[in-house]
Amino acid sequence: MTTILKLGGSVVTDKDRRETVDDAALANAADAIAEADTEGLVVVHGGGSFGHPNAADRNVSATEGTTDAADVRAIHRAMGELLTTVTDELGAAGVPAVPVRPLSAGYRTVAGDVELSTETIAMMLEEGFVPILHGDVFATAGRGATIVSGDELVVALAAELDAERIGVCSTVPGVLDDEGDVVPTIERYAEAETVLGGSGSTDVTGGMAAKVESLLDATAPAYVFGLEDIGPFLSGAEAGTRIGPSP
Amino acid sequence: MTTILKLGGSVVTDKDRRETVDDAALANAADAIAEADTEGLVVVHGGGSFGHPNAADRNVSATEGTTDAADVRAIHRAMGELLTTVTDELGAAGVPAVPVRPLSAGYRTVAGDVELSTETIAMMLEEGFVPILHGDVFATAGRGATIVSGDELVVALAAELDAERIGVCSTVPGVLDDEGDVVPTIERYAEAETVLGGSGSTDVTGGMAAKVESLLDATAPAYVFGLEDIGPFLSGAEAGTRIGPSP
Numbered sequence: 496m497t498t499i500l501k502l503g504g505s506v507v508t509d510k511d512r513r514e515t516v517d518d519a520a521l522a523n524a525a526d527a528i529a530e531a532d533t534e535g536l537v538v539v540h541g542g543g544s545f546g547h548p549n550a551a552d553r554n555v556s557a558t559e560g561t562t563d564a565a566d567v568r569a570i571h572r573a574m575g576e577l578l579t580t581v582t583d584e585l586g587a588a589g590v591p592a593v594p595v596r597p598l599s600a601g602y603r604t605v606a607g608d609v610e611l612s613t614e615t616i617a618m619m620l621e622e623g624f625v626p627i628l629h630g631d632v633f634a635t636a637g638r639g640a641t642i643v644s645g646d647e648l649v650v651a652l653a654a655e656l657d658a659e660r661i662g663v664c665s666t667v668p669g670v671l672d673d674e675g676d677v678v679p680t681i682e683r684y685a686e687a688e689t690v691l692g693g694s695g696s697t698d699v700t701g702g703m704a705a706k707v708e709s710l711l712d713a714t715a716p717a718y719v720f721g722l723e724d725i726g727p728f729l730s731g732a733e734a735g736t737r738i739g740p741s742p
Numbered sequence: 743m744t745t746i747l748k749l750g751g752s753v754v755t756d757k758d759r760r761e762t763v764d765d766a767a768l769a770n771a772a773d774a775i776a777e778a779d780t781e782g783l784v785v786v787h788g789g790g791s792f793g794h795p796n797a798a799d800r801n802v803s804a805t806e807g808t809t810d811a812a813d814v815r816a817i818h819r820a821m822g823e824l825l826t827t828v829t830d831e832l833g834a835a836g837v838p839a840v841p842v843r844p845l846s847a848g849y850r851t852v853a854g855d856v857e858l859s860t861e862t863i864a865m866m867l868e869e870g871f872v873p874i875l876h877g878d879v880f881a882t883a884g885r886g887a888t889i890v891s892g893d894e895l896v897v898a899l900a901a902e903l904d905a906e907r908i909g910v911c912s913t914v915p916g917v918l919d920d921e922g923d924v925v926p927t928i929e930r931y932a933e934a935e936t937v938l939g940g941s942g943s944t945d946v947t948g949g950m951a952a953k954v955e956s957l958l959d960a961t962a963p964a965y966v967f968g969l970e971d972i973g974p975f976l977s978g979a980e981a982g983t984r985i986g987p988s989p
Contacts, residue, residue: 564838564871568829571841575822582815591811593887594818599846602865612859618849618881624811634865640840 497535497620497658498729499715500528501649503665504541504630506722507581514545514573521584523722524664529588531729533625537616537652538585538592541645542630545577546570550632550642557647558607560638567640570632571598582627593624597631597643601651605636609647613655620656628652646709654714660742661710661717662728668721669735670703680737684711710738744782744867744905745976746962747775748896750912751788751877753969754828761792761820768831770969771911776835778976780872784863784899785832785839788892789877792824793817797879797889804894805854807885814887817879818845829874840871844878844890848898852883856894860902867903875899893956901961907989908957908964909975915968916982917950927984931958957985 502524509515528538542550550556553566561567578594585592601611619626633643646663653661669677672690681687687707703719710717718728720735728734749771756762775785789797797803800813808814825841832839848858866873880890893910900908916924919937928934934954950966957964965975967982975981 562870564840565833567840567871568833579819586812586815593811593814596843596846599843600859600862602862610861612861614857614859615847615849615881618883622881622886623809624814624881634862634869634871636865639869
């Protein structure tokens with residue numbers, strides 16, 4: 496059984512201090528993952544204060560490309576430092592973590608689709624390793640290189656590896672309604688719109704509306720939860736908000 | 743037209759000092775590459791004093807695998823430091839160099855064959871970038887992870903990308919005969935055996951016999967030459983020893 500676990504960039508980094516890891520949060524996440532059965536697990540982390548400022552400085556986004564190799568190297572280097580820290584921390588906690596760099600493993604088509612070559616990741620899983628990926632800069636047809644987000648990679652990995660469950664560890668305990676309570680399930684985008692107040696509230700929810708929309712397209716049910724629910728999620732329990740049909 | 747250029751590990755590193763770059767040699771190589779037309783160029787560098795001692799410490803080779811993720815991380819980290827140095831130096835010289843990590847892009851089958859996913863590299867070339875790869879640790883069916891050499895990657899890249907020429911920049915000006923003169927062409931292994939004295943002299947020739955044998959299997963003519971011949975090779979001239987049929 497393959498499981499994809501996303502560690503949000505704002506969970507593992509200090510979003511207000513450039514290129515700074517949130518050591519306590521990362522240690523908690525590493526311990527929770529190490530205590531679980533990690534067979535078939537793939538981890539993806541976001542960019543947080545490593546990826547976003549470096550991409551913004553260079554005006555590179557998922558749609559705005561760069562043809563300057565120095566931009567590619569700079570964004571990729573920053574993300575590589577975070578990847579090394581995350582991978583080493585997971586390794587120290589006892590997870591057989593090995594790094595995988597999306598820039599080396601995929602590209603974006605002219606239509607904007609993410610093509611990720613996952614045979615290598617499948618071989619790592621077969622050999623008992625836990626591949627760790629991250630949001631990255633990505634060669635892109637006709638645009639040089641753009642940004643690929645951790646969320647895009649999660650959806651691509653789930654489809655290619657035929658994953659059974661997706662977990663998205665966020666800074667909130669799930670998708671919250673107007674009262675701040677966790678919505679247990681969202682099976683259609685219409686429900687999310689009611690709860691999230693449409694795309695106008697994207698900033699307020701930290702991009703939650705967009706995240707819900709993309710996870711509804713995933714090939715496996717996705718759970719959005721907080722740091723404390725990594726353990727329950729990996730043990731197979733329901734956690735936070737389930738997005739998509741019942742498994 | 744696609745060209746694969748290998749920079750030997752013993753060219754770009756100081757083989758006698760662990761994890762030490764040969765700054766002067768690397769600067770020369772970078773300048774020669776920057777002066778050439780780099781459209782369609784892929785560069786691969788060897789491990790030198792970064793890769794070999796780290797692999798040997800952990801008893802990992804092309805055939806001896808490791809199932810310990812810490813071994814994978816350690817060997818890959820050392821090679822990543824050399825890759826960053828090589829890529830930044832090429833970038834500083836004006837080459838649109840972007841890093842590609844073989845661990846993320848391929849694996850070895852149970853039969854020992856190298857499977858490298860090259861769609862991403864082809865996309866980088868299309869977008870005008872010069873991908874830089876390196877000998878690395880590689881997920882391997884049934885054996886955890888083994889070492890993939892720069893030479894193996896060169897042969898795999900040439901086949902997958904339908905390259906027209908391969909250049910192997912070595913510490914010697916070509917394959918040398920008994921008198922120390924450069925042999926201009928080797929078209930069949932029988933000729934190499936005469937010149938190199940068979941596999942018994944592998945140590946003396948620094949693995950040249952094995953290199954010649956693998957390059958004879960390549961899908962494009964390969965030239966083995968010294969640092970001073972990078973420019974002539976990239977400009978389309980014959981350089982050092984040609985291995986394989988006339989182009």
